[in-house]
Amino acid sequence: MSYIKLLEVTKKFGEVIAVNNLNFEIGEGECFSMLGPSGCGKTTTLRMIAGFEDIDGGEIYAGDKILSSKKKGYYLPPEKRDFGMVFQAFAVWPHLSVYENVAFPLKLKKLKKDEIVKRTNEALKHTNLLDAAKKSPADLSGGGKQRVALARALAINPKVMLLDEPLSSLDPHLREEMRFEIKDLQKHYGFAIIYVTHDQSEAMALSDRILVMKLGVVQQIDSPLKVYNEPANKFVFSFIGLSNFLNVSIADNGIKTKDSGIISYGKYPIDNALKNQKDIVLASRPSEIGFLSEGGIPGITKRKSFLGEIIDYAIDVDGTEIRIQKGRKEPGPNAGETCHLDFFHPHWYSRDN
Ligand SMILES: Nc1ncnc2c1ncn2[C@@H]1O[C@H](COP(=O)(O)OP(=O)(O)O)[C@@H](O)[C@H]1O
Ligand SMILES: [Mg+2]
CATH class of the missing domain: 2.40.50.140 (Nucleic acid-binding proteins)
Incomplete structure (x- = not known):
């Protein structure tokens, strides 16, 4: 069943049409990747879904709840969308411990104290960070910092995880290992993933379906196998393999x-x-x-x-x-x-x- 739905979504920055008439639906628990070269509109699309960017046309839904609608002049702020998010840069708070980083969004939500402790420990456990709970994230490696960002996103128990090139700052070996960790977490928690990457092998390894984008326009949406075996056009063919x-x-x-x-x-x-x-x-x-x-x-x-x-x-x-x-x-x-x-x-x- 589809959960996230984008209908004719468009975004302009001045003269640049960053995203042009985008339509797609993502099922509950699905792993959906957006793949394309730098500047094709992947991050802009993710930021519109997250609510960090307003839209210039179209509508975005989660279930039957409207998130953004140009027509209706409606826009739900990011903190009310309840999505987990991890970005390329290690966006962790250096002045807080690993534990406090993960617990912070739960405190903002004003959850009960024992609920915060339970959810934080569970997220730390599943990201192999329990031993590092008291450390400063500054003392962790790049992979460790991204685990903290993942744990923080997990703790709010989101139905959807928005991941923007989360592994691209890591070295190749660790990158490959963490792909599988993300898949394991998805199996355990059951969230859907919207995964942005310019790395075709990453998209192939992780996804149920891949959207290939060029200059803000969708070229193909299909399973990894179909995108590889039956590329819709020359651009898709050249981008995969x-x-x-x-x-x-x-x-x-x-x-x-x-x-x-x-x-x-x-x-x-x-x-x-x-x-x-x-x-x-x-x-x-x-x-x-x-x-x-x-x-x-x-x-x-x-x-x-x-x-x-x-x-x-x-x-x-x-x-x-x-x-x-x-x-x-x-x-x-x-x-x-x-x-x-x-x-x-x-x-x-x-x-x-
Ligand atoms: N805040 C912004 N202001 C102006 N132009 C932007 C802004 N964000 C993105 N763009 C432009 O929109 C296009 C898509 O960018 P982006 O979504 O970041 O691509 P990707 O994530 O695929 O590399 C690019 O041409 C980029 O220069
Ligand atoms: Mg980007």
Whole structure:
């Protein structure tokens, strides 16, 4: 069942449309990521949901409660929205102990003393901070400080956690470990997560669904698998994983490059809408290209690198570099040799987007 709902939400800063007509719904207990390059509007969207930014158009709901509505001129302040929040910067109060940091929002809510003690200890326990309760957050590592921020957000028992690049200040090893800790906490507490990141592997590892954004506009909302296997456009394709793009022209029942014969599209037909365009783009992952002994699309092997388990090839096709990755035991050409490529899982896109 959907819980958070954004309807035609728009936000402008002067001339810049930071978020343009955004629509999505998030279910109870779902982990939903917003993924996209820096400046695409992720933080602005999260801040509108949190209530730190008003909206210039549209409506935001939590269940059947309105949070923001331009039409109705309504805006609920952040402290009444009851969301847990963790941001990239280690936003913990250095003059308070770890325990006091976590208990502080509960005191603001004027909860009973024994309830504050119970909830604070529970949050500290689940973030492995009980031993550090009396310390100053200043004495903790980056990972420790982010745990304090997480514990503080958990203690209010939110239905939704808003996380804005919470792991990006941590080193890679710790970042990976804390992904799993966040998932474990979610399982225990049952909150929904709205997770902002520019790191596609983080979004893939954590999420039930991913929203991919470009310049304030949604490009695709799907499961991680679907976003990877069926990217909606060239931008999504290029943003998720290693990608190859080759300009091709449509010929009778197939495609051709400058130097190739006509290649039939066989198992992967082109949409009729695209067939009306003469020039299109063939997109492919490095693992979805094979070597033929003849035919296919001709290229010249520029580089062959052994990377342990895999061999990475750079092939020149009509002046475009195509990356191919094969298992170390699979046959392939040597540097300098001509080769023949078989794009066995092509994706076709318009050249425009
Ligand atoms: N307070 C602000 N004043 C003016 N422009 C802003 C402000 N906050 C964000 N922007 C602009 O809005 C766009 C989206 O920014 P942001 O939401 O921070 O992107 P992201 O989090 O995806 O990196 C950018 O062009 C940014 O410069
Ligand atoms: Mg941001």
